[in-house]
Amino acid sequence: MAIIQFPKDMKWGTATASYQIEGATTEDGRGLSIWDTFSKTPGKVLNGDNGDVACDSYHRYEEDVKLMKELGIDAYRFSVAWPRIFPNGTGEVNQAGLDYYHRLVDELIENGIEPMCTLYHWDLPQALQDEGGWHNRETIDAFVNYAEVMFKEFSGKIKYWITLNEPWCISFLSNYIGVHAPGNKDLQLATQISHHLLVAHGATVKKFRELGVDGEIGFAPNTTWLQPYSNKQEDIDACRREIAWFVEWFMDPVFKGEYPSFMVEWFEQKGVTLDIQDGDLATINQPIDFLGINYYTGNVARYKENSGLLDSEFIEMGYERTDIGWPIFPEGFYNVLTHITDSYGNVPIYITENGSCYNDEPVEGRVKDDGRIKYLQQHLTALSRAIDSGVNVKGYLTWSLMDNFEWAEGYSKRFGIVHVNYRTLERTKKDSYYWFKQTISNKWFEN
Numbered sequence: 001m002a003i004i005q006f007p008k009d010m011k012w013g014t015a016t017a018s019y020q021i022e023g024a025t026t027e028d029g030r031g032l033s034i035w036d037t038f039s040k041t042p043g044k045v046l047n048g049d050n051g052d053v054a055c056d057s058y059h060r061y062e063e064d065v066k067l068m069k070e071l072g073i074d075a076y077r078f079s080v081a082w083p084r085i086f087p088n089g090t091g092e093v094n095q096a097g098l099d100y101y102h103r104l105v106d107e108l109i110e111n112g113i114e115p116m117c118t119l120y121h122w123d124l125p126q127a128l129q130d131e132g133g134w135h136n137r138e139t140i141d142a143f144v145n146y147a148e149v150m151f152k153e154f155s156g157k158i159k160y161w162i163t164l165n166e167p168w169c170i171s172f173l174s175n176y177i178g179v180h181a182p183g184n185k186d187l188q189l190a191t192q193i194s195h196h197l198l199v200a201h202g203a204t205v206k207k208f209r210e211l212g213v214d215g216e217i218g219f220a221p222n223t224t225w226l227q228p229y230s231n232k233q234e235d236i237d238a239c240r241r242e243i244a245w246f247v248e249w250f251m252d253p254v255f256k257g258e259y260p261s262f263m264v265e266w267f268e269q270k271g272v273t274l275d276i277q278d279g280d281l282a283t284i285n286q287p288i289d290f291l292g293i294n295y296y297t298g299n300v301a302r303y304k305e306n307s308g309l310l311d312s313e314f315i316e317m318g319y320e321r322t323d324i325g326w327p328i329f330p331e332g333f334y335n336v337l338t339h340i341t342d343s344y345g346n347v348p349i350y351i352t353e354n355g356s357c358y359n360d361e362p363v364e365g366r367v368k369d370d371g372r373i374k375y376l377q378q379h380l381t382a383l384s385r386a387i388d389s390g391v392n393v394k395g396y397l398t399w400s401l402m403d404n405f406e407w408a409e410g411y412s413k414r415f416g417i418v419h420v421n422y423r424t425l426e427r428t429k430k431d432s433y434y435w436f437k438q439t440i441s442n443k444w445f446e447n
């Protein structure tokens with residue numbers, strides 16, 4: 001057995017998101033979000049599940065913070081529901097919405113836990129979607145306005161801010177593949193939305209700097225890794241396109257002030273015309289303080305003419321899969337982290353999401369989730385390798401603190417280290433909770 005160690009100053013934490021855990025969707029003046037609409041649209045979410053109750057964390061946040069305190073975490077990543085702050089996206093601020101997040105943040109700080117706030121984790125006010133949503137450039141200004149209110153309200157309390165969670169999911173998964181809200185299936189629309197999201201990110205970073213907010217700001221793209229099936233150039237190029245769709249498409253504009261030209265040309269061949277206005281790329285290219293990285297899975301792929309968007313196909317390699325069907329590919333975690341560092345330099349990185357779906361249920365009060373513990377061991381070993389290779393990792397936050405609403409999969413897929421009984425809302429610490437607690441305390445584990 002080997003000891004896998006971590007830097008003494010590396011932060012440990014857990015992550016959640018507003019629509020996935022809060023519930024109370026009609027309480028205290030909250031407006032409708034696109035996920036309220038989408039989840040109530042027949043056929044969009046498995047079993048017709050929705051976030052009306054979820055984990056009821058809106059009312060049970062004190063119990064949840066107690067779980068975090070016992071876990072010994074340094075930081076908790078949560079997201080703010082924009083429709084709680086601006087029920088119609090813009091206009092009058094809803095003080096009751098701000099008051100909820102003050103209660104949550106104060107409880108975290110009182111328990112010695114650093115709040116890490118995601119401003120946008122997919123619950124766009126429906127009123128803005130009715131005007132075109134992220135395809136309408138006016139949503140950029142609405143987002144900066146919402147962010148400014150949050151910065152001014154929580155300056156001094158919240159020191160870590162994330163503008164956007166997983167812009168690939170917000171743009172392409174939700175507007176090209178169409179399995180997430182609002183469920184469009186239009187590549188031109190999705191690609192233009194990806195641009196508006198990046199402009200919104202950059203404009204928000206500019207506002208953060210102008211206000212002189214005490215703290216750090218970044219964004220949290222989701223990543224993946226595709227290993228070429230062979231050393232044939234066509235296979236290598238196919239994997240480069242697949243990775244770039246998640247990584248370079250969003251990180252090149254932020255860190256280099258330009259889109260990856262080979263991907264612009266690829267999208268142009270698919271009929272996409274990107275409308276970039278004067279100054280957009282300079283806005284996007286604002287320096288950030290840290291990069292959030294979300295990693296779950298990877299695969300082996302090769303070139304296949306006219307297959308999918310990127311002329312590629314995934315190869316079944318017999319990798320073990322989690323209960324959501326994603327291959328377990330810890331080498332991909334190491335590869336994507338070193339690739340990002342090679343591409344963008346020594347940018348401080350927080351792993352803002354990494355975790356696995358295992359649907360183990362309590363038996364006599366215990367949840368024996370060995371699969372999740374093994375996944376954590378494999379991916380934390382990969383993370384330790386990356387750190388030893390020079391990747392500037394500042395923290396690791398696992399997805400998720402508790403089972404929650406997994407979007408189109410509803411409540412059928414459990415990612416938590418704490419089990420939630422959705423009928424009684426009882427929380428049960430899983431074996432992985434105790435393993436993670438010990439690892440946080442030790443700052444090492446035996447591999």
Ligand SMILES: CCOCCOc1ccc(-c2cn(C[C@@H]3NC[C@@H](O)[C@H]3O)nn2)cc1
Pocket residue numbers: 017020165166169173177179222294296353399406407
């Ligand atoms: C028919 C093709 O269908 C393709 C489905 O393609 C995807 C891709 C990626 C995801 C995905 C889900 N998650 C976990 C979340 N991250 C943020 C947090 O809210 C977690 O709940 N990350 N990526 C889902 C589906």
